[in-house]
Amino acid sequence: xxxxxxxxxxxxxxxxxxxxxxxxxxxxxxxxxxxxxxxxxxxxxxxxxxxxxxxxxxxxxxxxxxxxxxxxxxxxxxxxxxxxxxxxxxxxxxxxxxxxxxxxxxxxxxxxxxxxxxxxxxxxxxxx
Amino acid sequence: xxxxxxxxxxxxxxxxxxxxxxxxxxxxxxxxxxxxxxxxxxxxxxxxxxxxxxxxxxxxxxxxxxxxxxxxxxxxxxxxxxxxxxxxxxxxxxxxxxxxxxxxxxxxxxxxxxxxxxxxxxxxxxxxxxxxxxxxxxxxxxxxxxxxxxxxxxxxxxxxxxxxxxxxxxxxxxxxxxxxxxxxxxxxxxxxxxxxxxxxxxxxxxxxxxxxxxxxxxxxxxxxxxxxxxxxxxxxxxxxxxxxxxxxxxxxxxxxxxxxxxxxxxxxxxxxxxxxxxxxxxxxxxxxxxxxxxxxxxxxxxxxxxxxxxxxxxxxxxxxxxxxxxxxxxxxxxxxxxxxxxxxxxxxxxxxxxxxxxxxxxxxxxx
Numbered sequence: 001x002x003x004x005x006x007x008x009x010x011x012x013x014x015x016x017x018x019x020x021x022x023x024x025x026x027x028x029x030x031x032x033x034x035x036x037x038x039x040x041x042x043x044x045x046x047x048x049x050x051x052x053x054x055x056x057x058x059x060x061x062x063x064x065x066x067x068x069x070x071x072x073x074x075x076x077x078x079x080x081x082x083x084x085x086x087x088x089x090x091x092x093x094x095x096x097x098x099x100x101x102x103x104x105x106x107x108x109x110x111x112x113x114x115x116x117x118x119x120x121x122x123x124x125x126x127x128x
Numbered sequence: 129x130x131x132x133x134x135x136x137x138x139x140x141x142x143x144x145x146x147x148x149x150x151x152x153x154x155x156x157x158x159x160x161x162x163x164x165x166x167x168x169x170x171x172x173x174x175x176x177x178x179x180x181x182x183x184x185x186x187x188x189x190x191x192x193x194x195x196x197x198x199x200x201x202x203x204x205x206x207x208x209x210x211x212x213x214x215x216x217x218x219x220x221x222x223x224x225x226x227x228x229x230x231x232x233x234x235x236x237x238x239x240x241x242x243x244x245x246x247x248x249x250x251x252x253x254x255x256x257x258x259x260x261x262x263x264x265x266x267x268x269x270x271x272x273x274x275x276x277x278x279x280x281x282x283x284x285x286x287x288x289x290x291x292x293x294x295x296x297x298x299x300x301x302x303x304x305x306x307x308x309x310x311x312x313x314x315x316x317x318x319x320x321x322x323x324x325x326x327x328x329x330x331x332x333x334x335x336x337x338x339x340x341x342x343x344x345x346x347x348x349x350x351x352x353x354x355x356x357x358x359x360x361x362x363x364x365x366x367x368x369x370x371x372x373x374x375x376x377x378x379x380x381x382x383x384x385x386x387x388x389x390x391x392x393x394x395x396x397x398x399x400x401x402x403x404x405x406x407x408x409x410x411x412x413x414x415x416x417x418x419x420x421x422x423x424x425x426x427x428x429x430x431x432x433x434x435x436x437x438x439x440x441x442x443x444x445x446x447x448x449x450x451x452x453x454x455x456x457x458x459x460x461x462x463x464x465x466x467x468x469x470x471x472x473x474x475x476x477x478x479x480x481x482x483x484x485x486x487x488x489x490x491x492x493x494x495x
Contacts (some may be wrong), residue, residue: 002461037145037352038162040443041421041450043473059473061421063161063443064352092160 004096010072011062011126015096023078028069028091029120031127036062039088040088044101047062047122050076051061053113058101060091069101072117075090089094134327135334142348149351150243152179157350164353165445169487172277174337175348176323177315181245182270182324183238183252184212187261190234192391197255198228201389203232210296210313210460212384214376215240215248215456220395220402221372224248225364227313229298234443237309237324239272239486241366248339253396254397266396275337276320276357277488279344284310284321286340295319304336315354317361336450356442362413362484368424369439369453371412375399378407378455380484393441406458409436411486414468418479420451421472429469429476430462434447438470444486451486452479 002023004017013032017025029106033039051057051071057114058069080102084090091099107112130153139146144155150295155176157164167173172415185194194202198213205211205485207230215223224244229237245267275283287303289310298311314320325333327483338346355365364370370379377385377399385399416422428436434458444451452470456462464483469476 035145037157038160038161041419043420063356063445064156066421068422 002096003120007096007120008072008114009120009123010070010117012070014070014072015128016072017072017101022105024073024075024104024106025100026072026075026102026104028095029123032035032042033099034066034094036060039091040061042084042088042101044082044085045077045078047077047080050074051109052106071104073104073106073110073113075104075106077102078105079103101123131179133176134330135176135178138331138334139176139348143468144348144350146348147223147351150179150241152242152364155348155350157352159350160357161350161352162445164349165330165346165356167345167347168277168318168349168353169446170278171345171347172275172279172283173347173353174334174340174341175225175274175276175349175354176271176334177274178271178321178330179242180272181238181240181242181248181267182272183249184235184238184264184266185238185252185261186232186235187260187263188258190236193256193261194236194448195389195391195485196259196393197252198226199235199385199393199396200228201386202228202231203222204386207232208297208299210298210311214381214384216376216393216395216399217251217253217372218394219376220377222366222370222374222376223251223372224366229311231298231309243267243367258338265379269327271325271327272322273325273330273333273337274314274320275464276314276316276318276324276349279346280318280320283337283341283344283346287337287472290323295491304333306333308333312493314491317363317383317485317491319359319488319491319493354438356445359440359442359453359483360446360487361489362453362486364453365440374409374455375402375407376407377402378409378411379491380411382408403443408458409455410458410488412454412456412462412481413486414441415447415480415482415486416439416450416452416470417467417478417480418449420470421450421480422454422477423470428454428456428457428469429471430466435459435462435468446487453484
């Protein structure tokens with residue numbers, strides 16, 4: 001599993017990667033997936049819907065329980081990884097490359113919002 | 129203070145993910161719940177269930193005492209046999225569900241849920257005043273290991289189990305050279321054994337079972353798979369599917385209640401009345417008709433009216449569908465084959481009421 005460069009993580013275990021074209025890829029960290037165990041169900045949002053930072057935009061279910069996924073920065077959904085709905089186990093194999101959840105266009109003050117996120121190393125340290 | 133079983137270090141060594149369950153630090157999974165689940169259905173799995181309670185009841189009035197606290201007829205329980213029971217309150221509600229084993233002429237073993245040991249003991253003591261008996265909680269001295277799956281019997285032979293043992297029997301035995309009590313019971317719907325061993329030998333026995341079990345494809349199994357296995361078998365989980373406001377009749381346990389028991393027991397009037405007329409609610413099995421998963425406490429609807437609540441729900445790794453147990457109003461229209469709806473994140477999802485168990489049980493061993 002390759003950890004993407006420039007990845008930022010939230011304390012609630014979402015990540016964003018700046019794609020360099022004013023879009024961001026959003027997903028869940030390997031730590032979150034590891035903690036959840038076998039992923040069996042995902043409920044993803046529709047394209048064009050907008051979410052503020054911290055709002056629930058998706059739900060993920062492991063064998064044991066359902067968990068909400070929060071938007072790490074405010075944004076509008078521009079792409080949804082629909083293939084995950086049929087093969088949620090992809091997330092257990094690779095949550096960064098094939099297991100991304102949505103792509104967004106930021107709608108808020110990106111700089112301020114990003115500043116509240118952690119670099120992967122700091123995020124991992126925070127977990128210990 | 130979270131308690132640890134005598135096998136705690138083994139779980140850590142095996143890389144288990146640990147969680148708090150009923151005040152115990154227990155393995156929820158070692159590798160993957162789905163993989164562990166399939167191992168038990170296809171091969172054999174080893175569980176540490178030492179958190180469960182072991183209470184010995186002995187003395188002159190043992191039968192009369194036990195007969196007062198459960199609806200089952202303990203006077204009919206033969207030597208070395210086991211019976212699934214419920215500890216009922218005065219209203220017929222469930223304080224716990226138990227297995228009672230007869231170990232001797234006037235000696236019984238009660239295995240109870242970890243989360244209910246204190247309530248069970250209090251209730252037993254409160255009900256014991258007029259009886260000449262001894263209640264001896266030995267939970268802290270024993271470990272309980274479960275060996276479950278189609279290969280469980282072959283593995284137990286390899287470990288030295290000598291005699292044939294029917295399901296729901298218990299016998300003193302020697303496994304891997306250790307003196308143990310072996311019962312052919314379990315909580316998975318599969319054939320299997322539960323082994324009661326003194327704490328000092330539990331680590332050795334755990335290692336021996338895993339070592340000898342290698343050729344049978346054994347894996348250690350966590351509480352996560354234990355939960356999905358018992359749900360497929362539609363076995364109740366106390367706290368989810370059973371509580372003090374639910375009677376055995378409502379819980380679909382009518383099969384376990386003798387109709388001809390003459391002696392009085394706690395809640396007999398309510399249970400007798402419900403045997404005739406049914407309960408206020410009834411337990412049903414649900415299969416979701418889409419990919420959504422019904423979880424504990426989600427509401428159940430029929431004709432746009434709330435008619436019940438989910439008590440347990442999870443994906444069934446064997447059926448490839450999502451299943452659940454729910455209590456619904458005791459209404460004849462809501463029965464096997466009826467489509468109801470489950471409210472999941474503010475949307476209604478169709479589910480069909482199906483027969484329980486969801487997956488056929490394979491644990492009825494007779495000789």
